[in-house]
Amino acid sequence: xxxxxxxxxxxxxxxxxxxxxxxFSFLGLIGGRPLPAWVLRYLRYTPVAVLPGLVAPxxxxxxxxxxxxxxPRFLAAAATLAIGVATRSNLAAILGGMAALYLALFSLGxxx
Amino acid sequence: MSPGAEPSVFWRGFRHGLPxxxxxxxxxxxxxxxxxxxxxxxxxxxxxxxxxxxxxxxFTAVQLMVEQTPTVMVLLTALAVNLRMAMxxxxxxxxxGNARAWHKALIAYxxxxxxxxxxxxxxxxxxxxxxxxxxxYYAGVCTPICPLWYLATLLGATVGQAIPPExxxxxxxxITFLAMLxxxxxxxxxxxxxxxxxxxxxxxxxxxxxxxxLVAAAAAMATGAQVESWQNRRRA
Numbered sequence: 026x027x028x029x030x031x032x033x034x035x036x037x038x039x040x041x042x043x044x045x046x047x048x049f050s051f052l053g054l055i056g057g058r059p060l061p062a063w064v065l066r067y068l069r070y071t072p073v074a075v076l077p078g079l080v081a082p083x084x085x086x087x088x089x090x091x092x093x094x095x096x097p098r099f100l101a102a103a104a105t106l107a108i109g110v111a112t113r114s115n116l117a118a119i120l121g122g123m124a125a126l127y128l129a130l131f132s133l134g135x136x137x
Numbered sequence: 138m139s140p141g142a143e144p145s146v147f148w149r150g151f152r153h154g155l156p157x158x159x160x161x162x163x164x165x166x167x168x169x170x171x172x173x174x175x176x177x178x179x180x181x182x183x184x185x186x187x188x189x190x191x192x193x194x195x196f197t198a199v200q201l202m203v204e205q206t207p208t209v210m211v212l213l214t215a216l217a218v219n220l221r222m223a224m225x226x227x228x229x230x231x232x233x234g235n236a237r238a239w240h241k242a243l244i245a246y247x248x249x250x251x252x253x254x255x256x257x258x259x260x261x262x263x264x265x266x267x268x269x270x271x272x273x274y275y276a277g278v279c280t281p282i283c284p285l286w287y288l289a290t291l292l293g294a295t296v297g298q299a300i301p302p303e304x305x306x307x308x309x310x311x312i313t314f315l316a317m318l319x320x321x322x323x324x325x326x327x328x329x330x331x332x333x334x335x336x337x338x339x340x341x342x343x344x345x346x347x348x349x350x351l352v353a354a355a356a357a358m359a360t361g362a363q364v365e366s367w368q369n370r371r372r373a
Contacts, residue, residue, distance in 0.1 A: 027205050040198055065227075070362060073361060074358040114320070119167070
């Protein structure tokens, strides 16, 4: 960890306050005025815009494999995505993905 | 409305919140394990779950901190993940906007995805409910969900230290993200946004940590919004 204890708590606190402000925003501060349709349209896509980009490098170049492509981890990621799309269940995707990871690591060899 | 109706409204909310434990508990456990693996202390791991109380952004912050991303980038990206909560806040305002300030502060603190999803359905289905009943219902929904989020995190952080690296828990975080993401890919617009996000994040990986992701996310949001407009226009 390159962060000092103070920096870590700074991040936790700032993230906590920032998240609270987002949650409180309209309810507490802005009141009942409706958001413009285009703003709502952008907000709808935030999770699906941030999460894939966040996870892609970790899938293609996982740190545990020294930043090199790792077939077991890639297959596990593909399985998680496929199960999640098919079942629409977070839990099924996590369990299936971890099962695929162990299966692939076991049969294809463990990358330290 | 009779005064005696309040407990039943509370328990109704409680019952509606209960099934989400199936998601909350494994997520909390996993966050505790992943953050402990990443080197955070027990107090810090719990600090995330109690002060931030938003799983996806907590995972985001931890992942970016593992990648040694500058503090500002960690905060910007993790908060971007939570932008949707401003949307929840806006959508609850017609139903709860007249509550007392400290009630609204508590409602905002507990405004997790599951609480929002359940509450908005109830409020739309029962417009005759008073403001007091709506607040009590909301408290009922949050009662099983939020304390168990803290507890599951605590448990995960405690057992996480005992799990050896052979279990490849480094990859639990990407798997959790993909599991959160996959059910969201339900329209062409969502799929397009996700694709742009992946391609740009990989193509811009040479930029200083976190920068490429912010650019990719902004472009992906614009893509999703644009595809949605096109589809609406074609349908109109």
